[in-house]
Amino acid sequence: MSTIRVRSPASYWLAVPAAAWMLGVVVVPIVLLAWVSLWGGRAFSAASALTFDNYSRFFANPTYVKLALSTLMHTATLMAVTGVLGYCIAYFLVMKVKSPGWRTALFLAFIIPFWTSTLIRAIAWVPFLGVNGVINQALMGLGATQSPIEAFLYSRTGITMAQVSLYTMMAAGPVVYMLNAVAPQWREAAMTLKAPPFVVFWRVVFPLTLPGVVIGQVLVFLNVMSDFATVATIGGNKHALLSNLVLLFYEGSQIRAASVVAVLLMICMLVGVVIALRVVDIRRLGVER
């Protein structure tokens, strides 16, 4: 039997297929994007001079800057909502549901919707949020409101509601994993050291699950930043985020402008991930004992 040692020639050869694939579908397109975003002039040609004109044009337009800022605000809101909600769901599943059968059933109920595509789940919200949708019917049935509320569909509220439902499990999943690794005797030890329940949570449970929280936040951040489908379906034509702008420019054959937005989006995401890595080393998942 042979084993492959680290840094032996064989281990490099084994990495070649994946490396080639990544090079072809990730690295090359990104370099192309960055390159196209720097093309000057008006002609769509590889011979264009390289300038930052496209970027200055983007930042000179207050509408675009406002759009970028509102995208960041929207993402921050979603991270906060899904973070709190996801942690509560994870805590409930792991700590409060005692029977293993119930836990599995509830967990499945949470993840089965994820077997359908994001687009379909986004579209499925339309009959819920519409003027004659399920929510309005229910509210009117209960007598909570006389006329249907139009603010749900084609509004920022609607987008937020749909995205919260889409991404909460992304925030909850890693926390479930980390909570499972919190041994009961750590909480018990804290209790016998005179820590009341909330202090036990804040000083022992939460710090131990922090890597899960951060990973969940990174997942939500990346997904919301790049989600154009939900915004397009629920927001109609009235609302857009940065990712919709890419599509808009692309459809308008403004490839250089589309590249600029795409590069800016990527930079935002990169910064986000770097900040997350600063907070906690997510590469070392799991609790050290």
Place this chain on the structure above:
Amino acid sequence: MDSLARDPVERVATPIDNAMAKRQLDLELRNIRKRFGDFIAVDGVSLEVSKGQFVCLLGPSGCGKTTTLRCIAGLEDPDDGDILIGGKEATKDPPWQRDIAMMFQDFALFPHMTVARQVGFGLEMLKKPKAEIVERVKQVLSSFEIAALADRKPASLSGGQRQRVALARAMITEPRILLLDEPIGALDYSLRETVMLELKLLQQRTGISFIWVTHDQNEAFSLGDLVVVMNHARIEQQGPPEEILQRPATAFVAGFVQGNNLFRGHVKEVLAGALSVETAVGVFVVPRPLAGPIPMVGSPVSFSVRAELITDALADRHVNRLSAICTAVEYFGAVRRHVFERADGELLKVDQFGAHAARIAPRQRVVLGWAGEASVLHGAGGR
């Protein structure tokens, strides 16, 4: 009937009058019961721990000793019974309001806290000023000889170091009672004896009551002022180590404690001051019980004889005689243990102390004997 009156005196370790004793109790358990579904974990456990006493809960796994400890800590809610800590009713108090500290079996150190943070946690919870905590942690770390580890996290500590950190963390708040769940079970065998001695000295110095759960009788008998033997959720016997070693109260205790030979039979005759008991391997003389009624003729009884009280050098006072075949001889330096096979197939152990020459060889048939007073009759029912 005078024997009945002696019973409570036998059980209280220090002969002070009862009212005094009550005021001095660090812990009192009254008839604690706890069940998990159909499984009865603790069944009517009552226990009194005087001030600064070292108590060992001893028993096989699943006997309810850990559950009893967790009830004292407040980590389990007893279904029935009362828990008094320092004379105050504490049955319904949550763990963080009890005057106890606990050391867990695998130490339960917080993985994300440095040793210094960890040890100071209890003081932080008591809302002590920061400067005082820092000062006190420094003191405690150096007195436990772990000052060099202050900035390390548990993952990088050895078993012995973790044990010290866990102990320092539990002791720093100076609780009334320290609960220890198999505290040295996770340590290397070579380390245990040293740690045991250290803990005993620490307990004597601080005057904190220790309640130590273990399945290892060497730990229990060498450490405990009071040893409580448990089996099947109940207390079989409690008393000082000497009493449990010399006078096992039940057949279970006699069988569980090393060095006892157990005999079962029924009462053949009631003699003056003694009984004659008929067993499968012969008729033996057994002294009457110290307490309780004398068993009637024909009733089933059990008794035990310590291995060192049986001899092959027979004299007139060795009225109980038994013939058996030696199957093995083990030599431990201070003691030579002979294992015999009785006529009923049970084993019989005979210990010979001191560096005498070997007298009995394997496969040899030997007549063994012991004095009538060497037999210890077990409690009613012969459990």
